Amino acid sequence: MEITPGTLLKQIDSPADLKKLSREQLHQVCNELRQYIIDVVSVHGGHFGASLGVVELSVALHYVYNTPYDQLVWDVGHQAYGHKILTGRRDIFPSNRKYKGLSGFPKRSESEYDTFGVGHSSTSISAALGMALAAKYKGEDRKSVAVIGDGAMTAGMAFEAMNHAGVSDADMLIILNDNCMSIDPNVGALKEYLTDISLSPTYNKLKDDVWNAIGKLPVGKSFTRAMAHKVAEGIKGAISSSSNLFEALKLRYFGPIDGHNIAKLVDTLEDLKKIPGPKILHIVTVKGKGYALAEKDQTLWHAPGLFDKVSGEIVKKKFNTPQPPKYQDVFGHSIIELAEMNPKIWGVTPAMPSGSSLKFMMEKMPDRAIDVGICEQHAATVSAGLATQGMRVFCNIYSSFMQRAYDQVVHDIAIQKLPVTLCLDRAGLVGEDGPTHHGAYDIPYFRCIPNMIISAPMNEQELRNLMYTSQLESTTLPMVIRYPRGEGVMPEWRTPFEAIEIGKGRKLKDGEEVAILSFGHPGNFAKSAIVELHQYGINPGHYDMRFTKPLDEALLHEVFSKYRKIVTIEDGTTIGGFGSAILEFMAQHGYSAQVKMLGIPDRLVEHGTLKELHAECGYDANAIVATVKELMKDKVQVTSGALLQ
Incomplete structure (x- = not known):
C-alpha cells in the first residue's frame, strides 16, 4: 500500500x-x-x-x-x-x-x-x-x-x-x-x-x-x-x-x-x-x-499494532489452536492466585501496570497492588520498606528499567537481606524498541551482588513455580525472576503450584559427548535444535539450569564429568552472564572442556523482530544447531559419509 x-x-x-x-x-x-x-x-x-x-x-x-x-x-x-x-x-x-x-x-x-x-x-x-x-x-x-x-x-x-x-x-x-x-x-x-x-x-x-x-x-x-x-x-x-x-x-x-x-x-x-x-x-x-x-x-x-484506520479494528493473528499466553499475563494472573493464598503478598510496579499485567491485581486487590509512577528507585525501596514489615512483595520492573534502581537493590534490599521478589519483565532482547529497551545486562549486574538469588523460567509452569517459591517463608533472600517479552510455550499453563529447591536445576535429557546448558526461555530454542541435530547423528544432553545464582553445583559436576563439549545459552549478554558463571565453575573445580557461549554479544543490538534479532545474535535454534555441529564436526563428517554410501 x-x-x-x-x-x-x-x-x-x-x-x-x-x-x-x-x-x-x-x-x-x-x-x-x-x-x-x-x-x-x-x-x-x-x-x-x-x-x-x-x-x-x-x-x-x-x-x-x-x-x-x-x-x-x-x-x-x-x-x-x-x-x-x-x-x-x-x-x-x-x-x-x-x-x-x-x-x-x-x-x-x-x-x-x-x-x-x-x-x-x-x-x-x-x-x-x-x-x-x-x-x-x-x-x-x-x-x-x-x-x-x-x-x-x-x-x-x-x-x-x-x-x-x-x-x-x-x-x-x-x-x-x-x-x-x-x-x-x-x-x-x-x-x-x-x-x-x-x-x-x-x-x-x-x-x-x-x-x-x-x-x-x-x-x-x-x-x-x-x-x-x-x-x-x-x-x-x-x-x-x-x-x-x-x-x-x-x-x-x-x-x-x-x-x-x-x-x-x-x-x-x-x-x-x-x-x-x-x-x-x-x-x-x-x-x-x-x-x-x-x-x-x-x-x-x-502502541496498538496494525489496525484498520477507518473501522479502528486492531489486526489480530488468527489461530486454529489454543495459543500460549504472554509471560506478563502469566505473572499477572498468578500473583492474584498467590495473593489469595497469602495475605502478605503485595505487587508494586513503576508506571507499567498494563505492560507488566499487574493491572489485574490492581483491579481486584487495589489495597495490595500499587503503581508508584515512573520511579524505579522508589519502587525498589518502598518494596524494601514493605518487606521489613513482613510483606512478601513482587516488584515488577522491566529489565532495562531496573538499571535505574540498581543502587536501591544493592543498598536497600540486598545488604539488608530483604526477601523482595524482583520480577524482571522484558528480560533479554525485546524487539522493535531496540537498544534502550533490551534487557541485556541484568544477569551480570545482579550476579555480582551478594545475597541475591537469580532465576529464569523456561516456560509458564516454571514461572508460576518460581513465583510460588519466592513467597515462601523459607525463601529469606531477595530473588530475581527474569522472563522475556512475548508468548511462552504452554497453551494449558494454569498448572498447580510446586516449590522449587533454590539453586536446583533439572536434567531434561541425557546425551553423548556434547551438553547444552540453557538458562530461561532459550531452553526452548535448544529443544528445537536437538530434534534437528538427531538427523546428523548427534545426541546432545540438555540441562535447564533454572538458577544462575546459586548454581546447581551437583548438576554441573555431573555435566563436566560426562561431557567434554558444552554449549551455554542465555537471553542476556555473554559478558559476565550465565555462560561466564559456568566458565568460572569449570575453572574453580579444575575441569577442562570446550565451551561455547551463546547469547547477546558485546555490542549494542539495534531493533527488529525477535526472530530477526535472535538470528543476528546467534542463539536461535539454527545457531545452536550450527554451533553444536561445529563442535562435533568430525562426527558430522563421518555421519554424512555413511549416509552417502
Whole structure:
C-alpha cells in the first residue's frame, strides 16, 4: 500500500522548508502530519497516541526555533514521530522500528536533529540543561528546549534537574506536555496538582495577563535580565498559591495553554524566546488527538499494532489452536492466585501496570497492588520498606528499567537481606524498541551482588513455580525472576503450584559427548535444535539450569564429568552472564572442556523482530544447531559419509 503525504507535507524536507510557509498554512500542515502518522502506523505499526498528541507542538517548535542549531530534546521519544517526519525522514518513515530501518526513538547517530538519544523517561531536562550550560560557557546564542510529559515529570530525576535549572541562570525552556497519561493513566499527587493548575480560573486569567505583559516588553538587546526579573516578580504576586512548586524552584512558569492551538503555540514560543533564563511552559494536550478511538482509550492506543484506520479494528493473528499466553499475563494472573493464598503478598510496579499485567491485581486487590509512577528507585525501596514489615512483595520492573534502581537493590534490599521478589519483565532482547529497551545486562549486574538469588523460567509452569517459591517463608533472600517479552510455550499453563529447591536445576535429557546448558526461555530454542541435530547423528544432553545464582553445583559436576563439549545459552549478554558463571565453575573445580557461549554479544543490538534479532545474535535454534555441529564436526563428517554410501 502506497502512503502519500499531503500537498504541503510532501514539500517539507527540513524545518527550513516549514519556515517558508505562512502561519495561516500551519493548520493544514498539522492536519496532514497527523493523517500521515495515522496512515503509516496503521499499516506498519509503532507507537501511536503520543505522537498524535504533540503534532501542533512539533510543528510550532520547528517553525519557531532554529533547529538543529537550537537544541530540542524529546523525553522518552514515543512522541517524536512528527519531529522525525519534519526533519528529513518523511519518505523513510514507514521503515520505523523495522529491522535496519529508523529507530522508534530519537537517536543521535540517525539525525543531527536528534540532539539526545532517549528511550527511558525523565532525562530531557537534565540533558537540555547540560546543553544550555555548554552554550552559555561557549558564548553561543543557542536555545535549549526540553519537552517532557506529566508522566515523566513524576520521576525524581526530573525534579533533580529542575532544582538545578532554577539556580543555573541557563537559557532553557521546559515544555510540560500535560495529558494526564504516560502509557497508563498517571498517578500521584503531581497529577492532582497539575489538574488544579489547569482548571484554576486564577491561572487562566493570569495566562492572559502574562502574555499582555510580555507584549509590552522591549525586545532585542534592550530586554535585560533585570527587566525579565522584574516582570517575573510581578507575575509571582498574581499567581495562586497552588503554583508554588515551580516558582519555589525558581522556574518562571507560563500557562497553561491549549497545546492544540497552533497559532497560540507559535506566538507563545516566539515570546518565550525573548525571555532569558530557565522557564517552564505548561501546555495541555490530548493523547491520541485527532483519532477518536485513541482519544477514548489512550492506554490501548499507545502502541496498538496494525489496525484498520477507518473501522479502528486492531489486526489480530488468527489461530486454529489454543495459543500460549504472554509471560506478563502469566505473572499477572498468578500473583492474584498467590495473593489469595497469602495475605502478605503485595505487587508494586513503576508506571507499567498494563505492560507488566499487574493491572489485574490492581483491579481486584487495589489495597495490595500499587503503581508508584515512573520511579524505579522508589519502587525498589518502598518494596524494601514493605518487606521489613513482613510483606512478601513482587516488584515488577522491566529489565532495562531496573538499571535505574540498581543502587536501591544493592543498598536497600540486598545488604539488608530483604526477601523482595524482583520480577524482571522484558528480560533479554525485546524487539522493535531496540537498544534502550533490551534487557541485556541484568544477569551480570545482579550476579555480582551478594545475597541475591537469580532465576529464569523456561516456560509458564516454571514461572508460576518460581513465583510460588519466592513467597515462601523459607525463601529469606531477595530473588530475581527474569522472563522475556512475548508468548511462552504452554497453551494449558494454569498448572498447580510446586516449590522449587533454590539453586536446583533439572536434567531434561541425557546425551553423548556434547551438553547444552540453557538458562530461561532459550531452553526452548535448544529443544528445537536437538530434534534437528538427531538427523546428523548427534545426541546432545540438555540441562535447564533454572538458577544462575546459586548454581546447581551437583548438576554441573555431573555435566563436566560426562561431557567434554558444552554449549551455554542465555537471553542476556555473554559478558559476565550465565555462560561466564559456568566458565568460572569449570575453572574453580579444575575441569577442562570446550565451551561455547551463546547469547547477546558485546555490542549494542539495534531493533527488529525477535526472530530477526535472535538470528543476528546467534542463539536461535539454527545457531545452536550450527554451533553444536561445529563442535562435533568430525562426527558430522563421518555421519554424512555413511549416509552417502
